[in-house]
Structure formats: C-alpha cells, structure tokens
Amino acid sequence: MKHWSTVVLMLALSFVIGIMTHGMFTAAATPLTPQPPATAQPLATVAGACERDLNFIEKQIVAAAEAMPEDKYDFTPESLHIKGSAFDGVRTFGQQVRHLAADNYAMWSPVAGQAPPPGLNDPEGPYELRKKADIIKFLKGSFALGHKAIGSLTTQNEVDMLPFRGRDLPRLFLANFALTHANDHYGQMVVYLRMNGIVPPGSM
Numbered sequence: 652m653k654h655w656s657t658v659v660l661m662l663a664l665s666f667v668i669g670i671m672t673h674g675m676f677t678a679a680a681t682p683l684t685p686q687p688p689a690t691a692q693p694l695a696t697v698a699g700a701c702e703r704d705l706n707f708i709e710k711q712i713v714a715a716a717e718a719m720p721e722d723k724y725d726f727t728p729e730s731l732h733i734k735g736s737a738f739d740g741v742r743t744f745g746q747q748v749r750h751l752a753a754d755n756y757a758m759w760s761p762v763a764g765q766a767p768p769p770g771l772n773d774p775e776g777p778y779e780l781r782k783k784a785d786i787i788k789f790l791k792g793s794f795a796l797g798h799k800a801i802g803s804l805t806t807q808n809e810v811d812m813l814p815f816r817g818r819d820l821p822r823l824f825l826a827n828f829a830l831t832h833a834n835d836h837y838g839q840m841v842v843y844l845r846m847n848g849i850v851p852p853g854s855m
Contacts, residue, residue, distance in 0.1 A: 755793030
C-alpha cells in the first residue's frame with residue numbers, strides 16, 4: 652500500500668513540475684509587449700448621477716407627451732365615470748404636462764442660479780399654452796434648464812441653501828425633488844395613455 656502511495660505522490664509531483672516548466676518556457680518564448688497605461692476612470696459624482704436620472708426620465712416623459720394625440724390632450728379619467736374611482740377634478744393630460752414643465756422651471760431655476768421665466772404661472776404653467784406642440788416645446792425647455800442646473804452642481808455648493816416658495820432648501824434637495832416630481836407625473840401620464848389604448852413608448 653505504501654508503494655502505491657509513493658507512486659501516486661511521485662506522479663502528482665511530476666505533473667505539477669511539468670506544468671510549471673512548460674509555463675516558464677512559454678513565458679520566456681513570448682516577447683513582452685508594452686502595455687498602455689491604465690486610463691484613470693472618472694470619479695463618480697452626485698451631479699453625474701443626477702444627470703443620468705434626468706436623461707432617463709426626460710426621454711420617457713417627452714416620448715409619452717408626443718405619443719398622446721392632439722385631440723386627447725384634454726382627456727381626463729374623470730370623463731370615463733369609472734364606478735368606484737376617485738378622479739374628480741384631476742388635471743387633463745395637457746395640464747399634467749404643462750404643470751410638470753412649470754414645476755421643472757420653478758425647481759431648476761434656483762439650482763441654476765437664475766430667475767424663473769416670466770409668466771410661468773407656477774405650478775400650473777401658462778394658461779395660453781393649449782396646443783400639443785406648444786406644451787411640448789415648453790416641456791423640452793424645462794428639461795434643458797434642468798441639464799444646465801445639474802451642470803452647476805459641485806461638492807462645494809450641493810448643500811447651499813436656496814430660496815424656494817417662501818423657504819430655504821438645500822440645492823441638492825431641489826435637484827432631487829425635481830427628479831422625483833418628474834417620475835411621479837410620468838406615472839400618471841402612463842395611466843392616461845393606457846386609458847386611451849396607447850402603450851407608452853418606454854414600455855415597448
């Protein structure tokens with residue numbers, strides 16, 4: 652029994668030594684190719700995370716606003732008279748989009764360090780904007796301001812207090828609140844679309 656144990660041990664050692672020897676000869680025969688220096692990865696920032704979130708929700712919301720036909724911009728679930736529902740007094744689809752854009756302007760303006768546009772009529776948006784094309788233009792402008800505002804975020808100013816609707820709030824809080832608010836209304840827009848037999852583009 653000892654004899655076989657010794658044989659097995661010797662075979663195992665020979666196998667390991669063979670692999671090591673082969674590896675050394677292979678390494679010696681392979682010319683060393685200079686490797687390019689590793690590229691330093693940019694450090695993650697809060698502004699970068701906010702920008703990714705804004706890009707995502709902007710794409711979803713704009714696509715949803717464009718998917719709803721012009722003649723459905725005055726649609727409200729209240730008009731369906733769904734038994735047991737609680738849609739009394741809710742905004743029409745167009746009012747939803749206009750309100751979302753108005754609040755975008757209201758929240759992103761102080762973050763960007765500028766005054767809201769004249770005639771904003773926060774939080775409902777300008778009442779004269781009734782056509783689909785005008786409302787979407789207003790919406791896209793509000794997101795453009797959001798990108799500008801996020802570009803101004805730094806680790807030094809993220810907790811600076813900014814005036815907003817009669818109180819002071821941290822700059823980063825306003826940025827985060829704008830993103831959260833946009834996501835909230837996107838969910839409502841999705842419901843309005845589906846009630847009209849339209850699959851939201853973001854769900855396709």
